[in-house]
Amino acid sequence: MKEYNVVLLKGDGIGPEIVDQAVKVMDKAASIYGFKLNYTEKLLGGAAIDETGIPLPEDTIIECKKSDAVLLGAVGGYKWETLPGNLRPEAGLLGIRSALGLFANLRPAKIFSPLRDASPLRQDIIGENLDILIVRELTGGIYFGERGRLDDNGIPAAYDTEKYNVEQIRRICKKGFEAAMKRNKKLCSVDKANVLESSRLWRETVTEMAKDYPDVELSYMYVDNCAMQLVRNPKQFDVIVTSNIFGDILSDEASMISGSIGMLASASLGDGKLGLYEPIHGSAPDIAGQGIANPLATILSCAMMFRYSFDETKAADAIENAVANVLEKGYRTKDIYTEGTNVLSTKEMGIKVIESIE
Numbered sequence: 001m002k003e004y005n006v007v008l009l010k011g012d013g014i015g016p017e018i019v020d021q022a023v024k025v026m027d028k029a030a031s032i033y034g035f036k037l038n039y040t041e042k043l044l045g046g047a048a049i050d051e052t053g054i055p056l057p058e059d060t061i062i063e064c065k066k067s068d069a070v071l072l073g074a075v076g077g078y079k080w081e082t083l084p085g086n087l088r089p090e091a092g093l094l095g096i097r098s099a100l101g102l103f104a105n106l107r108p109a110k111i112f113s114p115l116r117d118a119s120p121l122r123q124d125i126i127g128e129n130l131d132i133l134i135v136r137e138l139t140g141g142i143y144f145g146e147r148g149r150l151d152d153n154g155i156p157a158a159y160d161t162e163k164y165n166v167e168q169i170r171r172i173c174k175k176g177f178e179a180a181m182k183r184n185k186k187l188c189s190v191d192k193a194n195v196l197e198s199s200r201l202w203r204e205t206v207t208e209m210a211k212d213y214p215d216v217e218l219s220y221m222y223v224d225n226c227a228m229q230l231v232r233n234p235k236q237f238d239v240i241v242t243s244n245i246f247g248d249i250l251s252d253e254a255s256m257i258s259g260s261i262g263m264l265a266s267a268s269l270g271d272g273k274l275g276l277y278e279p280i281h282g283s284a285p286d287i288a289g290q291g292i293a294n295p296l297a298t299i300l301s302c303a304m305m306f307r308y309s310f311d312e313t314k315a316a317d318a319i320e321n322a323v324a325n326v327l328e329k330g331y332r333t334k335d336i337y338t339e340g341t342n343v344l345s346t347k348e349m350g351i352k353v354i355e356s357i358e
């Protein structure tokens with residue numbers, strides 16, 4: 001029997017609650033499709049700070065590197081907000097992605113048809129099956145560039161730097177082209193090339209690469225226009241490829257189109273098969289411990305894990321179908337509740353998904 005080693009980084013806030021449900025779902029799918037998952041739990045974020053004083057302990061990195069995939073809940077919370085930036089839980093998040101060489105973040109913004117009403121956009125704007133994939137660069141750009149404080153003629157000032165080299169741009173755009181090839185063969189490269197030099201290099205590079213993907217229709221869009229187009233006409237998009245900071249903002253915007261941040265999965269990938277899978281939402285400290293968090297984004301992240309790291313396509317499909325099924329039957333967590341549907345707790349939602357896996 002095939003076995004895969006999965007590191008669980010439950011993290012903070014609702015992290016442990018949602019990961020616990022996702023693990024049960026993975027086990028059920030694995031048992032039906034004939035493989036076994038071995039789990040190791042490690043510390044990240046606030047939980048790691050409390051235990052070790054730092055957000056990303058060395059043995060977390062070592063264990064993740066040895067694994068086949070990593071499942072992350074979420075990190076962060078009020079308790080650690082006053083710590084210096086490099087010691088905050090979020091530093092652990094950026095650090096683990098970087099340590100594992102995960103430079104591509106794949107974020108689907110997909111609407112399950114029973115949740116169409118949850119979208120703040122009109123039905124005619126979202127259409128039948130809205131399905132956008134945002135491919136975001138993860139380990140470069142302004143979040144990792146030089147930064148500092150300085151004295152600007154007596155006025156306190158600060159700066160951050162956006163920098164990309166051609167290799168960084170090539171490898172993320174390659175992921176974008178490859179994803180487009182598997183989908184509707186449309187790739188939109190989003191930048192700010194009218195202002196930023198780094199964006200002009202990005203645009204030159206992606207244009208040059210397009211020759212190798214003659215079947216993919218490449219287009220370009222400025223990030224401000226893209227932010228607008230995502231709410232004006234989201235159906236025009238298939239795959240969007242963009243930088244770290246633009247992708248961070250656009251994927252949150254896209255998540256709202258689909259109705260709930262609690263529904264959206266993500267995969268972070270590098271050159272090999274190892275990937276880190278996590279919901280796009282945070283640790284939701286406002287609802288932590290209440291047992292009402294939506295576990296579906298984490299469960300759908302496991303489906304992405306099966307697809308991208310294990311090539312267990314059938315098991316991945318089974319999880320996604322189970323989620324669709326449960327929604328079809330009118331089961332909801334509080335965040336996606338609409339009149340006439342049944343509200344379930346985090347645990348109850350996990351059980352419904354498990355029961356629907358076939």
Ligand code: NAD
Nearest residue numbers: 074075076077262280281282283284285286287293294335
């Ligand atoms: P958040 O995503 O945690 O919460 C935003 C809102 O969405 C809250 O009202 C929350 O209750 C709700 N929400 C989020 N996930 C939900 C779920 N699964 N089910 C039901 N409701 C859900 O964002 P925030 O409040 O800006 O950040 C809280 C903390 O999380 C901060 O410390 C932040 O730095 C951190 N954060 C972590 C990650 C990560 O771990 N990947 C991502 C974003 C924010």
